[in-house]
Amino acid sequence: MRQSIIHWFKFASPQGFYPLAGRMIPWFWAAAAIFGISGLWISFFVAPTDAQQGEGYRIIFIHVPASWMSMFIYLVMAFWAALGLALNTRVSGMMAQALAPTGALMAALSLWTGAFWGKPMWGAWWVWDARLTSELILFFLYLGFMALQAAIDDPRRADKAGAILALVGVVNIPIIYFSVKWWNTLHQGSTINLNKAPSMAQTMLWGMLLMALAFWMYSIAVALTRVRAIILERERHTEWVKHALE
Amino acid sequence: MNALLATVRRDILLALRRKSEVLTAVFFFVIVTSLFPLGIGPEPALLKKIAPGILWVAALLATLLGLPRLFAADHVDGTLEQMALSPSPLGLLVAGKILAHWLLCGLPLVLLAPVLGLQFDLDASALGILTLALLLGTPLLSLIGAIGAALTLGVRGGGVLLALLVLPLYIPALIFGAGAVEAHIAGLDIGGHLSLLAAMLVLAAFFAPWATTAALRVALE
Amino acid sequence: MHWNSVGEFFAMGGYALYVWGSFGACLVLMVAEPLLAKRRLNEVRKNLIRERLADELDHPSGTS
Numbered sequence: 001m002r003q004s005i006i007h008w009f010k011f012a013s014p015q016g017f018y019p020l021a022g023r024m025i026p027w028f029w030a031a032a033a034i035f036g037i038s039g040l041w042i043s044f045f046v047a048p049t050d051a052q053q054g055e056g057y058r059i060i061f062i063h064v065p066a067s068w069m070s071m072f073i074y075l076v077m078a079f080w081a082a083l084g085l086a087l088n089t090r091v092s093g094m095m096a097q098a099l100a101p102t103g104a105l106m107a108a109l110s111l112w113t114g115a116f117w118g119k120p121m122w123g124a125w126w127v128w129d130a131r132l133t134s135e136l137i138l139f140f141l142y143l144g145f146m147a148l149q150a151a152i153d154d155p156r157r158a159d160k161a162g163a164i165l166a167l168v169g170v171v172n173i174p175i176i177y178f179s180v181k182w183w184n185t186l187h188q189g190s191t192i193n194l195n196k197a198p199s200m201a202q203t204m205l206w207g208m209l210l211m212a213l214a215f216w217m218y219s220i221a222v223a224l225t226r227v228r229a230i231i232l233e234r235e236r237h238t239e240w241v242k243h244a245l246e
Numbered sequence: 247m248n249a250l251l252a253t254v255r256r257d258i259l260l261a262l263r264r265k266s267e268v269l270t271a272v273f274f275f276v277i278v279t280s281l282f283p284l285g286i287g288p289e290p291a292l293l294k295k296i297a298p299g300i301l302w303v304a305a306l307l308a309t310l311l312g313l314p315r316l317f318a319a320d321h322v323d324g325t326l327e328q329m330a331l332s333p334s335p336l337g338l339l340v341a342g343k344i345l346a347h348w349l350l351c352g353l354p355l356v357l358l359a360p361v362l363g364l365q366f367d368l369d370a371s372a373l374g375i376l377t378l379a380l381l382l383g384t385p386l387l388s389l390i391g392a393i394g395a396a397l398t399l400g401v402r403g404g405g406v407l408l409a410l411l412v413l414p415l416y417i418p419a420l421i422f423g424a425g426a427v428e429a430h431i432a433g434l435d436i437g438g439h440l441s442l443l444a445a446m447l448v449l450a451a452f453f454a455p456w457a458t459t460a461a462l463r464v465a466l467e
Numbered sequence: 468m469h470w471n472s473v474g475e476f477f478a479m480g481g482y483a484l485y486v487w488g489s490f491g492a493c494l495v496l497m498v499a500e501p502l503l504a505k506r507r508l509n510e511v512r513k514n515l516i517r518e519r520l521a522d523e524l525d526h527p528s529g530t531s
């Protein structure tokens with residue numbers, strides 16, 4: 001037991017994590033490809049045409065996974081940030097930093113696909129729907145996190161400041177979501193429910209789940225690639241980096 | 247508790263010696279709210295409808311103006327480091343500074359809001375609700391803003407960055423604060439809005455000084 | 468399979484712009500992001516290797 005704990009802590013150091021990440025990345029890409037291809041197959045060839053929304057509803061197969069991932073990545077980012085603050089491990093801060101751009105990308109995708117879904121269904125590219133608005137605010141939170149980290153030169157301080165911001169954001173996200181929802185129901189005139197989804201057929205659910213898994217694996221693969229770059233950038237003056245580049 | 251009051255008194259004294267800084271935020275508030283009718287047109291019904299939102303957004307931005315200075319001067323002359331080393335807990339001193347910021351930047355807005363509301367044809371009861379909502383909301387803005395001010399302390403492009411960090415976090419206060427006045431004008435019950443605003447204030451009063459202290463310690467390292 | 472022809476598949480029942488606009492943006496971004504991340508990693512690696520070479524030239528003894 002003790003041995004395995006020591007074993008795991010080895011990967012908590014940049015030195016141990018760098019090669020591990022390198023070995024894991026191809027596997028996550030493979031998983032992303034498998035889930036993505038099967039998910040796309042279901043979304044275009046198996047899932048039936050929706051009675052109300054015709055073929056336009058197929059956007060759901062990327063819109064919903066992107067929204068899920070954008071929220072999930074923020075939680076994971078905050079988890080790494082908290083871990084970094086509590087245990088003072090260097091890799092945690094680097095992971096949080098590596099995840100932020102991918103999370104922002106997912107939020108941007110969710111907004112983009114939401115607009116492309118909204119136009120044919122509601123006749124407008126943008127409506128102040130509670131979910132879309134919350135997603136927009138989440139996107140702003142990602143931008144704030146990235147801007148703060150970019151503005152601080154000392155990486156240790158950047159990690160800690162970013163961690164505090166991420167934790168404040170995580171506490172605020174439910175409050176923001178709740179308040180936006182309240183605001184939305186108060187102004188009844190513009191209420192359009194995005195989630196009046198077509199009676200969710202079993203196949204649709206499967207398609208969405210597979211696509212969400214693909215997005216998940218993709219996010220891990222990209223974040224690991226980015227964290228490797230960050231590790232090298234920060235540890236450039238250490239001895240192990242010189243040997244790691246053989 | 248004495249340490250907290252002493253910090254409040256000190257910050258207020260310092261600010262009163264440089265009145266222009268306090269007055270800038272207040273003038274900003276007055277000018278911005280007066281610009282909207284000029285941009286939109288003088289139609290009373292429309293102005294009345296948008297008044298709560300405009301006054302709240304202007305209050306948000308005016309609070310933001312004073313935030314970069316919350317810790318900057320003390321950071322530059324080393325007072326902040328002395329505070330961190332002092333025997334009284336830093337969290338208490340930080341709470342004092344936040345309270346002083348609210349007294350200097352928030353309270354004047356609360357007192358001015360009813361006067362500015364008259365420009366928008368709000369009636370007496372709506373003005374009362376507006377003032378009450380701002381009274382609950384502006385301390386919340388100061389508390390959340392202090393976290394952002396501490397995080398961006400001494401950072402490149404701090405002012406703009408501060409706005410980017412803090413404004414999304416201000417959204418719930420904006421929604422419930424402006425919503426209370428709107429609901430009142432529409433003849434709805436406003437108890438929910440105000441109690442949620444108060445709940446958020448209590449939550450922030452507990453957590454924000456703590457997070458601000460943590461951020462300050464990071465900045466001082 | 469409910470598509471009768473390739474053209475019908477790409478027409479998406481009249482929703483082509485919206486469906487392909489969404490999936491296309493998704494594809495573009497999800498190809499670009501890994502490439503950018505990969506390029507960042509390669510760039511750091513290249514710089515580090517170059518630095519080490521310069522180092523070895525400065526101290527030819529190899530003790531460094």
